[in-house]
Amino acid sequence: MSALALQDCDVYYGKAQALHHVSIDVAAGEVVSLIGRNGAGKSTLLKAAIGLNAVHSGRRLMGDRDTTALKPYELGRLGLAFVPENRRIFPNLTVEENLKIATVMGRKGPWSLERIYQLFPRLLERATQGGDTLSGGEQQMLAVGRGLLTNPEVLLLDEPTEGLAPLIVEQLIEAIRTINAEGVAIVLVEQNLKVPLKLARRQFVIDNGRVVWSGTSAELQADRARIESLISV
Amino acid sequence: MSTIVIGLSLSFLLFLLAAGLTLIFGMLGVINFAHGALYMLGAYVCYQIVHWTGSFWIGLAFAPIVVAALGAAMEVTTLRPVYSRDHIYQLLLTFGFILVIEESVRLIWGLDYKQVPTPALFSQPIAMLGSQIPSYRLFIIGFGALVSALLFLLLDRSRLGMVIRAASSDSEMAQTLGINVSRVRTAVFALGSGLAALGGVVAAPLVPIELGMGFSVIIDCFVVVIIGGLGNIKGAILAALLLGMARAAGFTYAPEWVELITFVLLIVTLMTRPSGLFSRKGRSA
Numbered sequence: 001m002s003a004l005a006l007q008d009c010d011v012y013y014g015k016a017q018a019l020h021h022v023s024i025d026v027a028a029g030e031v032v033s034l035i036g037r038n039g040a041g042k043s044t045l046l047k048a049a050i051g052l053n054a055v056h057s058g059r060r061l062m063g064d065r066d067t068t069a070l071k072p073y074e075l076g077r078l079g080l081a082f083v084p085e086n087r088r089i090f091p092n093l094t095v096e097e098n099l100k101i102a103t104v105m106g107r108k109g110p111w112s113l114e115r116i117y118q119l120f121p122r123l124l125e126r127a128t129q130g131g132d133t134l135s136g137g138e139q140q141m142l143a144v145g146r147g148l149l150t151n152p153e154v155l156l157l158d159e160p161t162e163g164l165a166p167l168i169v170e171q172l173i174e175a176i177r178t179i180n181a182e183g184v185a186i187v188l189v190e191q192n193l194k195v196p197l198k199l200a201r202r203q204f205v206i207d208n209g210r211v212v213w214s215g216t217s218a219e220l221q222a223d224r225a226r227i228e229s230l231i232s233v
Numbered sequence: 234m235s236t237i238v239i240g241l242s243l244s245f246l247l248f249l250l251a252a253g254l255t256l257i258f259g260m261l262g263v264i265n266f267a268h269g270a271l272y273m274l275g276a277y278v279c280y281q282i283v284h285w286t287g288s289f290w291i292g293l294a295f296a297p298i299v300v301a302a303l304g305a306a307m308e309v310t311t312l313r314p315v316y317s318r319d320h321i322y323q324l325l326l327t328f329g330f331i332l333v334i335e336e337s338v339r340l341i342w343g344l345d346y347k348q349v350p351t352p353a354l355f356s357q358p359i360a361m362l363g364s365q366i367p368s369y370r371l372f373i374i375g376f377g378a379l380v381s382a383l384l385f386l387l388l389d390r391s392r393l394g395m396v397i398r399a400a401s402s403d404s405e406m407a408q409t410l411g412i413n414v415s416r417v418r419t420a421v422f423a424l425g426s427g428l429a430a431l432g433g434v435v436a437a438p439l440v441p442i443e444l445g446m447g448f449s450v451i452i453d454c455f456v457v458v459i460i461g462g463l464g465n466i467k468g469a470i471l472a473a474l475l476l477g478m479a480r481a482a483g484f485t486y487a488p489e490w491v492e493l494i495t496f497v498l499l500i501v502t503l504m505t506r507p508s509g510l511f512s513r514k515g516r517s518a
Contacts, residue, residue, distance in 0.1 A: 050409050076411035088406045090399045101399045104392060105411030150410055 245377020462509020
């Protein structure tokens with residue numbers, strides 16, 4: 001059974017259809033990635049998953065529960081966590097408050113403030129600073145830590161490595177492995193194959209608002225030239 | 234000395250009102266035109282409670298709660314359905330609140346002036362540094378400072394304050410963290426309404442209670458909110474102090490220039506630092 005599945009989803013921006021009959025799924029504890037070029041519809045899909053974009057037709061399932069009609073805060077309480085593009089750190093909260101805000105709803109689980117600081121010691125050094133004073137890499141750590149503190153079943157990561165220095169990217173990949181090893185399923189959105197092939201077992205390639213290819217990482221390697229042409233600019 | 238006391242008491246009165254207005258704007262993105270009407274309603278409800286019980290203190294405790302509850306009901310039933318629409322609808326709606334509140338007050342209490350006597354505890358003037366100071370003014374300063382301190386504690390240190398700040402800056406993100414932002418909006422509208430009513434209650438022994446009382450004060454209140462920076466509550470307290478003291482000094486030394494002082498402050502702010510005199514960003518345009 002899937003921890004999260006979108007089945008045959010249509011999503012609209014105003015009158016323009018952004019996603020066409022999209023189906024993706026992630027099993028409990030699994031890592032999948034959504035790959036595609038800029039504007040392909042990856043972020044739209046992730047926002048539909050967390051309920052920030054309305055699913056016009058189709059279904060969202062979490063376990064055996066149909067959650068299509070639920071609001072974002074209800075989905076958050078049921079175990080979806082969203083780490084958005086551009087991180088969306090609360091600038092008027094301190095680093096520690098940015099983490100604590102995720103615990104307000106009180107979902108139980110293994111993640112605590114101490115464990116986030118263990119995972120990202122840099123955040124502890126910056127705990128009392130304003131959220132708007134962090135570097136890009138620190139912001140990304142904070143956004144991931146904030147998502148984790150909701151104790152999610154599924155973590156939705158939108159381009160976590162975008163714009164970060166190679167060393168920071170390596171650290172982040174390690175952290176994502178650690179998080180996944182704790183049993184958190186991850187949906188990773190990326191524009192290229194590098195990070196997905198390191199982390200994910202299955203891949204979905206998105207183009208023009210459609211899933212145009214899906215398969216395991218091994219299958220992707222076998223078909224790599226064609227996949228790269230689908231996601232290259 | 235009496236200029237300072239009057240200035241400070243005016244400042245805190247303005248801050249109670251401006252704090253509510255700026256909180257509501259920060260959280261809901263709505264400029265609440267009816268804020269002055271809620272202030273007036275607070276004074277009338279206090280009058281009624283004093284009329285029934287004879288105690289100003291009961292009025293002080295309960296009138297803001299009554300108005301806050303009304304504010305919550307207004308937000309849930311009328312504002313909530315129109316957030317997704319253009320701003321103009323929310324403005325029109327809060328303007329509509331004014332008409333409804335004023336008509337209701339006229340039906341219930343009529344057109345004649347009402348009065349709330351100064352509570353006995355603070356009815357005698359106190360001699361300070363050679364001048365006679367109305368002790369009720371001192372009460373306003375102390376009480377205003379206390380409420381302001383509690384408000385800052387609430388916003389800066391409490392869980393609810395953290396939620397309000399987060400939801401004000403990015404409501405979508407806050408929602409994904411399991412926060413029911415609709416409820417936060419209602420709570421903030423209720424809090425803001427309660428603060429407006431509290432201002433009305435505190436002002437009640439000083440001024441005649443009448444339908445137009447909200448109108449004059451709300452203009453100063455808007456000026457404070459703009460000088461402090463829309464949605465910036467720390468700016469609002471500094472702006473309230475600035476405007477309150479400036480007006481008190483004006484009354485003492487140049488009474489005919491008082492209104493001018495208010496608007497010169499406003500115009501200078503808008504020309505030099507349109508995002509607020511006390512905003513960190515400075516000139517935004």
